[in-house]
Amino acid sequence: MVARLGRWFIQRTRGLFYASGFLVQVLKAAVFFGRDSRIAYRVLTMQVLFTGVGALTVVAVLAISLGAVIIVQGMSLLPQFGQSQLIYTILITVITRELGPILTAFIIIARSGTAIATELGNMVVSHEIEAYVSVGINPISYLVVPRFLGVTASLLLLNLYFNIFGLMGSYFVTQLIHPIPLTQYFRSLLVSLSTADILSSLLKSLIFGVIISTVSTYNGFRVEGASTEIPQAVIKAVGQSFVLCILADAAITLIYYVR
Amino acid sequence: MSEPGIELREIVVRRGDTIALDNVSVLFPAGKTTVILGPAGCGKSTLLKIAAGIVLPDSGKVFVEGKNLNAMSERENHTFRRDSGFIFQDSALWSNSTIRQNLSLPLRFHYPTLPDDEIARRVGAIVKRIGFHENLDHRPAESSSGERKIISFLRALVMNPSLLYMDEPLTGIDHQTADRMTELIRELKREARTVIMVTHDPVLTAQLADHLVVLDGGRLLESGPLAQVVKSTRTEVIAILSRVLSEASTFDGSILDLLDQGFGK
Numbered sequence: 404m405v406a407r408l409g410r411w412f413i414q415r416t417r418g419l420f421y422a423s424g425f426l427v428q429v430l431k432a433a434v435f436f437g438r439d440s441r442i443a444y445r446v447l448t449m450q451v452l453f454t455g456v457g458a459l460t461v462v463a464v465l466a467i468s469l470g471a472v473i474i475v476q477g478m479s480l481l482p483q484f485g486q487s488q489l490i491y492t493i494l495i496t497v498i499t500r501e502l503g504p505i506l507t508a509f510i511i512i513a514r515s516g517t518a519i520a521t522e523l524g525n526m527v528v529s530h531e532i533e534a535y536v537s538v539g540i541n542p543i544s545y546l547v548v549p550r551f552l553g554v555t556a557s558l559l560l561l562n563l564y565f566n567i568f569g570l571m572g573s574y575f576v577t578q579l580i581h582p583i584p585l586t587q588y589f590r591s592l593l594v595s596l597s598t599a600d601i602l603s604s605l606l607k608s609l610i611f612g613v614i615i616s617t618v619s620t621y622n623g624f625r626v627e628g629a630s631t632e633i634p635q636a637v638i639k640a641v642g643q644s645f646v647l648c649i650l651a652d653a654a655i656t657l658i659y660y661v662r
Numbered sequence: 663m664s665e666p667g668i669e670l671r672e673i674v675v676r677r678g679d680t681i682a683l684d685n686v687s688v689l690f691p692a693g694k695t696t697v698i699l700g701p702a703g704c705g706k707s708t709l710l711k712i713a714a715g716i717v718l719p720d721s722g723k724v725f726v727e728g729k730n731l732n733a734m735s736e737r738e739n740h741t742f743r744r745d746s747g748f749i750f751q752d753s754a755l756w757s758n759s760t761i762r763q764n765l766s767l768p769l770r771f772h773y774p775t776l777p778d779d780e781i782a783r784r785v786g787a788i789v790k791r792i793g794f795h796e797n798l799d800h801r802p803a804e805s806s807s808g809e810r811k812i813i814s815f816l817r818a819l820v821m822n823p824s825l826l827y828m829d830e831p832l833t834g835i836d837h838q839t840a841d842r843m844t845e846l847i848r849e850l851k852r853e854a855r856t857v858i859m860v861t862h863d864p865v866l867t868a869q870l871a872d873h874l875v876v877l878d879g880g881r882l883l884e885s886g887p888l889a890q891v892v893k894s895t896r897t898e899v900i901a902i903l904s905r906v907l908s909e910a911s912t913f914d915g916s917i918l919d920l921l922d923q924g925f926g927k
Binding site for chain 2: 441522526533535536537538539540
């Protein structure tokens with residue numbers, strides 16, 4: 404029992420060291436991306452198109468629906484406590500600070516995290532990674548860094564996009580329940596919005612992007628040679644990304660309130 | 663002191679509890695064609711990939727012209743990769759790219775300032791040299807396995823390398839194309855390029871090999887000039903040579919005689 408526990412612990416610790424080393428290599432290669440990898444711009448563009456542009460519709464639908472739900476619930480509950488004005492603070496807290504970053508991250512895990520782990524796993528199995536090495540192309544610079552930058556940048560922009568559509572969605576529903584002028588609605592929102600809210604939201608997106616891209620590429624590369632390992636790698640990538648994003652979210656929120 | 667060529671010293675590769683390569687030390691001489699022979703699963707492809715620096719051994723070192731391959735500077739590694747080409751047993755083409763992109767990527771990577779029309783010219787020249795008539799804007803998945811092998815061959819040659827690694831280069835290719843490719847390999851040999859090849863083809867071995875490396879169960883049985891190895895008195899070497907080469911051969915006669923005579927070399 405103790406020996407098994409020891410083996411499990413050693414395996415986990417080794418995995419953590421491996422993953423940390425991988426992240427350090429990715430960060431180092433990302434710094435020199437512009438200088439070293441002119442050929443990788445195509446991979447970066449494709450990643451931004453797939454992760455960012457490809458997710459616009461689903462993010463917009465989710466954001467508008469969520470904004471509508473919050474405003475309907477808020478407008479029916481808050482007046483009972485004489486706190487109607489709190490609706491703007493709630494919108495900012497829920498959409499900008501909390502759900503915007505985490506929900507866009509969940510969408511990206513489901514769409515891009517799975518795709519990245521599957522694609523890289525397949526490339527390992529079909530020896531395509533070895534072919535890159537054979538011609539001198541570093542797989543970290545050519546395959547990982549563009550995905551790392553593409554996912555992180557897309558997540559930042561999708562979060563902003565989610566905010567715009569979430570707050571717009573709530574405005575349109577307001578017009579149905581309790582019509583107010585557009586300028587008054589957005590002025591009230593801006594009053595409730597602080598720089599810390601924006602920074603916290605962007606910081607979350609940035610960290611989630613780093614987590615999702617690193618975890619997905621790492622698990623894709625961990626496939627050793629059998630195609631049956633690919634679904635396992637994808638499951639691991641999704642599970643680890645979810646857990647790490649939620650933990651990071653909780654940590655940043657905690658820092659926001661205890662600062 | 664290292665000799666010119668690729669030298670592997672005390673290479674050990676483990677796969678779980680088994681040893682895939684057991685303390686293998688071998689020299690692939692510069693400017694010569696070396697054929698690695700052995701039964702299936704004896705570690706030939708792994709040895710070839712280690713010699714190319716694609717797979718890292720668990721222990722041991724690889725020296726290229728006296729320089730430790732895994733301790734090379736970025737610039738030295740870049741030069742080594744530019745001057746070497748690898749033909750994979752299962753082609754290993756980049757499936758998300760077109761055939762044209764597969765052939766041009768090494769050029770774009772090593773010569774980033776090369777204009778598009780010059781890249782197109784070089785790709786066109788290598789395609790013409792082998793007589794490959796497929797649409798270059800198709801993806802590799804649309805080609806047959808034999809055609810994919812040819813594309814892998816072309817990709818390895820597009821940089822005009824002085825060092826070529828070939829893993830079963832003619833397997834799955836029709837006779838006509840195989841003949842053209844054999845002729846091309848012979849040209850490379852005449853140009854004194856270093857070729858390291860894994861093959862079961864006795865005719866190809868007899869025609870092209872200067873040196874033989876014989877492996878069995880991850881152990882090096884024999885290595886040296888072709889004439890010396892085929893005259894080996896070790897029964898296990900002769901047994902492996904006869905068995906491996908006759909399994910894949912349609913040649914009606916003694917395989918060892920064929921190798922000894924050099925079959926039209």
